[in-house]
Every structure is written in structure tokens, then in C-alpha cells.
Amino acid sequence: MGKKSMALTGALLTAAMLTVAGCGGGGGADGETAASxxxxxxVSGEIKVLTQRTDLVQKGVMAKYAAEFNKVYPKVxxxxxxxxxxxxxxxxxxxxxxxxxxxxxxxAVAKNDYPKFFAPLGTxxxxxxxxxxxxxxxxxxxxxxxxxxxxxxxxxxxxALWRKAGxxxxxxxxxxxxxxxxxxxxxxxxxxxxTNFKDGWPLVQWTANNGSVGCDAQAGNxxxxxxxxxxAGGELHTIDSLLHDIVKQGLSEKDPTTTNWETSKALxxxxxxxxxxxxxxxxxxxxxxxxxxxxSPDDIGFMPFPVQKDGKFCAAVVSDYQQAVxxxxxxxxxxxxxxxxxxxxxxxxxxxxxxxxxKAAPMPATLKDFVDNDVTxxxxxxxxxxxVNDIDDAAEIGLNKPDYRQKLIxxxxxxxxGSLEDFFAGLNKRxxxxxxxxxx
Amino acid sequence: xxxxxxTAPRGAAATRRSSADATxxxxxxxxPRRGPxxxxxxxxxxxxxxxxxxxxxxxxxxxxxxxxxYIPVASMISYSFTDxxxxxxxxxxxxxxxxVQIFTRPELFRVFFVSGYYLAASVVQIAVxxxxxxxxxxxxxxxxxxxxxxxxxYLINGVAIGFVFLYFFQDGxxxxxxxxxxxxxxxxxxxxxxTSANVSLAxxxxxxxxxxxxxxxxxxxxxxxxxxxxxxxxxxxxxxKQFRHIIAPSIKPVISLxxxxxxxxxxxxxxxxxxxxxxxxxxxxxxxxxxxxAFQFNKTGLASAAAVVLLLIILLITWIQRRLVPxxxxxxx
Numbered sequence: 001m002g003k004k005s006m007a008l009t010g011a012l013l014t015a016a017m018l019t020v021a022g023c024g025g026g027g028g029a030d031g032e033t034a035a036s037x038x039x040x041x042x043v044s045g046e047i048k049v050l051t052q053r054t055d056l057v058q059k060g061v062m063a064k065y066a067a068e069f070n071k072v073y074p075k076v077x078x079x080x081x082x083x084x085x086x087x088x089x090x091x092x093x094x095x096x097x098x099x100x101x102x103x104x105x106x107x108a109v110a111k112n113d114y115p116k117f118f119a120p121l122g123t124x125x126x127x128x129x130x131x132x133x134x135x136x137x138x139x140x141x142x143x144x145x146x147x148x149x150x151x152x153x154x155x156x157x158x159x160a161l162w163r164k165a166g167x168x169x170x171x172x173x174x175x176x177x178x179x180x181x182x183x184x185x186x187x188x189x190x191x192x193x194x195t196n197f198k199d200g201w202p203l204v205q206w207t208a209n210n211g212s213v214g215c216d217a218q219a220g221n222x223x224x225x226x227x228x229x230x231x232a233g234g235e236l237h238t239i240d241s242l243l244h245d246i247v248k249q250g251l252s253e254k255d256p257t258t259t260n261w262e263t264s265k266a267l268x269x270x271x272x273x274x275x276x277x278x279x280x281x282x283x284x285x286x287x288x289x290x291x292x293x294x295x296s297p298d299d300i301g302f303m304p305f306p307v308q309k310d311g312k313f314c315a316a317v318v319s320d321y322q323q324a325v326x327x328x329x330x331x332x333x334x335x336x337x338x339x340x341x342x343x344x345x346x347x348x349x350x351x352x353x354x355x356x357x358x359k360a361a362p363m364p365a366t367l368k369d370f371v372d373n374d375v376t377x378x379x380x381x382x383x384x385x386x387x388v389n390d391i392d393d394a395a396e397i398g399l400n401k402p403d404y405r406q407k408l409i410x411x412x413x414x415x416x417x418g419s420l421e422d423f424f425a426g427l428n429k430r431x432x433x434x435x436x437x438x439x440x
Numbered sequence: 441x442x443x444x445x446x447t448a449p450r451g452a453a454a455t456r457r458s459s460a461d462a463t464x465x466x467x468x469x470x471x472p473r474r475g476p477x478x479x480x481x482x483x484x485x486x487x488x489x490x491x492x493x494x495x496x497x498x499x500x501x502x503x504x505x506x507x508x509x510y511i512p513v514a515s516m517i518s519y520s521f522t523d524x525x526x527x528x529x530x531x532x533x534x535x536x537x538x539x540v541q542i543f544t545r546p547e548l549f550r551v552f553f554v555s556g557y558y559l560a561a562s563v564v565q566i567a568v569x570x571x572x573x574x575x576x577x578x579x580x581x582x583x584x585x586x587x588x589x590x591x592x593x594y595l596i597n598g599v600a601i602g603f604v605f606l607y608f609f610q611d612g613x614x615x616x617x618x619x620x621x622x623x624x625x626x627x628x629x630x631x632x633x634x635t636s637a638n639v640s641l642a643x644x645x646x647x648x649x650x651x652x653x654x655x656x657x658x659x660x661x662x663x664x665x666x667x668x669x670x671x672x673x674x675x676x677x678x679x680x681k682q683f684r685h686i687i688a689p690s691i692k693p694v695i696s697l698x699x700x701x702x703x704x705x706x707x708x709x710x711x712x713x714x715x716x717x718x719x720x721x722x723x724x725x726x727x728x729x730x731x732x733x734a735f736q737f738n739k740t741g742l743a744s745a746a747a748v749v750l751l752l753i754i755l756l757i758t759w760i761q762r763r764l765v766p767x768x769x770x771x772x773x
Contacts, residue, residue, distance in 0.1 A: 110527070110528055113529070198606075256632075258611060393737045402720075413632075415632060415634060
């Protein structure tokens, strides 16, 4: 290798380094508020909206929303970027500046970093009077996100099957619920409960019941500390014990390792699966599956978690993704206009059957059973979610990841050694140890 | 590759040769002889343009290699000394903390037991591949068809294989149906318990990678001159003796390469278990664990350190193996 070639290699390396340096870094956000435009005709510009609903983008549903939006804001051009692996991909894109104008805040972003990535939308006082869950994205008195919608969790069930098994009233205790599943197993050929173990994420839905069990809006915040969340009597203890018992008593599908979410929707609609734990957002999908299968969508029911407080069921409404404006957006007020319009006027929440983030909006039709049966709704506070997530990550448990519940199910069906008590004790220990080191 | 260069213009010919074969003796011997007639052959090294030509050819591959391999590896190593969460613009240098954590948490290494299944499977894989490579190197009816059949799985995308086999192992899926035709009815959930799941997954990996080993072996076997077999036959050697004394010794380097690939492969299994079980039911491998640390628990620093450790382990094992089984020159004649 001669001198020249050395020089050339050096030049190559330098060029490569420069390219990399150019991609990374980037200036800080200026903290300019993305204020709602005063006059819809004045605001203009192009905005890109990132979404994980690739299906809605592909079917042109989002384009229809954009067309409606343009009737009010004629000078704003909206385009969509549907991302299948939303969390993974957006997290990486956020290392540069190009992550759209409107996006959902990925779970991986630490709350303290919000001001570096997103434009503030206004003060807490302004937003909290109007929207649910604004405490989730509040940093130093400013709010950085508006929830897309909220969901109440519960069991989606096939009413006809439960009726056939002789259960017409909602079970009031975990024992009654298990008895109901047993009756289904005995009297019908259906699978009483379907875990969706393989796809994993449906197992995460169980966590959203935290709050519903004890009728406690602070249940989420209560986890921020060395509190042994799985101690006897704790909400997560009740929740995970129920799942454990369902599997242990053989009331779930035979082979959990090869489940399939897409087919499970049709199976529930057709009456081959009786029950699944999901959010209220899933009801419209199940009804859709029922229509496709040619059965009545009215048979799709939704019941609250089988625990009562003072003779009443409770349903915690928890926040879905929060919509935010990128700190690097060049059309912040157009982006804000989209968020305002989409949350308040698009009718998206009603169509999807989810709880609108607007406080004044009525409960969706999908939760009619809950409303009729006088279920107590309340918004679960998200004020300390960030601290809870820090502990969760440090402990490597994953309250919002399927792994530990997969292990729970494996323990229940004997594929993994150990007892439920040991399993909970292990989780408590990890949680408490992590709580002592994280966030300190 | 070098055959066609005689007719090519001088600079290009020299370039090709020098990049393809950079040994000094080659250049010294062939250079003058190959030069087209007419005048004293000026060495290609003297023209400045010719001197940078090889580098011009190398610009594209080097740029790609540096951008997509060396820079990411360098960043990974630098992340491994920080507490970066993968998103935040701030990161703190924590020195060797991540490495200390890895080596003080034995549960992080327990997943290597899972690699044992894949290692055992790769023994089977090499044996099967070798068997078919030997058989199909002899004159056999439909041999090209069988070669295609054996190599085909390697061409399929790993993710697709994961999905296909998910249906294969399903309760009442393909495997159960086939067994039912054979009169075996089993209620066994194939991915249901750790042993069965790992064996099933390792089986899929054998199915997938046998083709690669097979092609390597076949290529090596076909480079053995045919006269050797003839001579052996005249001497009365049967197929087994031909294999034992001609084929096996001459493909020894390829076998040893396959073993290295098998070991490093079984330590870093990822695609198939990640798609099929996501690491549930005791099928978690070291790489799945690393991915989860980085992308589920936002411990990019720790995960980078884990990746570096895996790299070092593989290098170490390869080195030990090279010491134990030195790469001898094969000399049949």
C-alpha cells in the first residue's frame, strides 16, 4: 500500500465520518409553542402525520379524514406515513430530525426528554380542562401531547356462548368468572378463554385493568416506588392470579404457543372462543369479524373485570398513544390544527368505538352495556407513568410487554418450573430493587 | 477472472490482476509475460492514473463496508460504555459498568444452554449435508433435482420460514396431519414445553441450513479430480473407502469451516426462534435477550456491551478451535 492509497483511505474514512456526523447531533428545540391557529383560513403548509394504523392508511380511510380536515383548513396539505413497527422505527428516526410533524410519542422516550423532541401544546391549565390524560405528558407545567383516545379494558365475550352455559349476569368475583368459564367448557365445545400467547401483545391488555380492580384512579401512580406490586391484595396480584388460574384449570386454549390474533377474532365471533381480555377498541373489530362470518354482531359483549367495590363495577379509562408535534416541524400551527381537529371533530373515536380524549364527549356506543349497568368510569392518572416505566425498565419486567405474562402462563401450565407464589415473589423482589436504584 | 484480461486495455488488466491476486510473486512473474508486444513494458505502477485505478474500483465497496459495518460496530462499542437508552440526546459515559453488570448477572448467560440444542442440531446438519453431498456427487438419476430440493430451503427468507413452520407445528397443523396419516396420533403441543420447543426450533434450523452446508461440501467434492476415483476403483476401493481416503481428507478445510460456522451460528441464533416463539417458553437465545434489552427495556448501552461480549466469545472459540485443529494444506497427490 503506497502513500497515495493511504491518503485515499484516509479521505474515505473522513468522508464517511463527516456523513455520520451530519446525520447525528442536531440543534436543540427552541421550545416554541405549537399554538392552535386563530383563523383556519390563515394557516398553511404541508404536514406529515406518522401513524401505526397502516391498515387505515392503505384503505384510504386516513385520506378521507384529511379531505374532511381540508374543508376547514383549506391551505394545509396532510400526508400520512403508516409504520408497522411503530415503536421500533420511530425511536430510531428520532435520532435525526425527520420524524414527521405530528406523531405519537413512543413509549421509549423518557418524559424529561419531551421538551427536546416535541413542541409544547400549551400550559397544563389550558389543556387539562379540555382533555383527558393531559398529566401523562406534562413537563414543568407544559403539556406536550394530547391523547389520541382512551380505552376501558374488560373481557370481550360471545354472549350466546355464555348464555348457553347458563351465565347471564356478569360475574362479580374472579371465582364466579372461573366458574362461568368452567360451565362453558362443560356445556359447549368452545374454548372458554383464549390467551393469544403467541402474538403476545394481547397479554399486555391485562395490565390496563390496574385501577379497575380497586376502583382507584391513582393505581398507576401507586407503583412508583418499592411497593411490591404483586403482594397479596395488590391489584396486579389479583389480575395475574386470575390469568394464572384460568390457564392452570385448563380453561384456555390447548396449545398457547401457536395462537393467532387475526383468526381469533373470527373464532370469537363464530362462537368457538368464548372470552378474551382486551380493550374496548377491539369491540368494533369483533363486530366486523361477526359480520364477515355472517353471524349477528349483537352477540359480541363486553364485561368489566370481575371485581366489585361497594356493589359496583369499575372501569379505569387509560390513555392510548399521545399525539405530539415535532419540535423540528416547520408548520407547527398546521400540525396543531390537525391534532385539535382529529381529536375533537373527526369522529374517529366514535367510529373506532373508543373513549374520546375530549372530556365533554359522551361514552362510545361500544360501552353502552357499561353505561347501562352503571359501571363507574374514571380516568386513571398518568402523572407518575414515567417514573413507573423507569422502574419497569430497570427491573426488566415489562408491565407493558408480554414476556412476564408468557412466563406466568408457562408456570401455570407446567412448562416452566416453580409456583405462582415464587413467581410473584421474584417479580416483587426485582421491582423493589429496581425502584431503589432507578430514578434516584 | 484473470483469463479475459489479456485482451483488455493495459491499465484495466493490471488493475484486475492486482486486486484479484495481490501476492508479490504472482505479479513479478506474470507482469512482463502478459504485457502486449511492442516496446519495453512500462510497469503499471509508474503511471499515476493506473496507480489509483484499483482504489477507484474499491471506492464503492469500501464506502459501503465502512458505512454499514465498521462505523456501526464502532458506534456499538462506544455505546457499550454509556447508559444510553436508545432515544435520548443525552448519554452518560459509565465506563465498564455495563460489562461489570453482564459478568455479575449469571442469568444473562443461562440462555447459552439453549444454544446447546442448536449445536447438537448442527452436528446432525453437517452429517446429513455431508451424506447427501457424497451421494449426489456420484452419478445418480435426478441428481440435479435432488440438489435443488436440498438447497431450496436456504433460499427462502428466514421470516417466511418462521411463519411456515408456525403452521407446521400448530395443534392439528401439518406435522400432526402427516403423523395421523402414518397412524400416529399425538396430542403433543410441539412448541409447548422448553425441550420440545427447542428441539422443534433446532429442527427447523437444520432444515434451513443443511442446503448451505451441502453446497459447500458438494463444491469441494467436485473439485477432486476424477482420476483419483478411477485409480481407487482399479485398486479395488469401494464407495466407503473412496469416501474415507479420498473425499474426507480433501474436503477437510471445508468441514472445519462448517464447524466454525455451526458454533458461531448456534451461539447467535435469532431469526427462527424470534419469529416463531419470540423467546417464550425457554427458547430465548442470547441475541433475542440482547434485542429485548435494547428495544424493550431501553438499555441500549447494556445491550451493546452484551453484543460485544458475544462477538468476543465467538472470536475466542474460533481461535481455540483453530489452535486445536490447524488448517493443514491438503495434498492428495
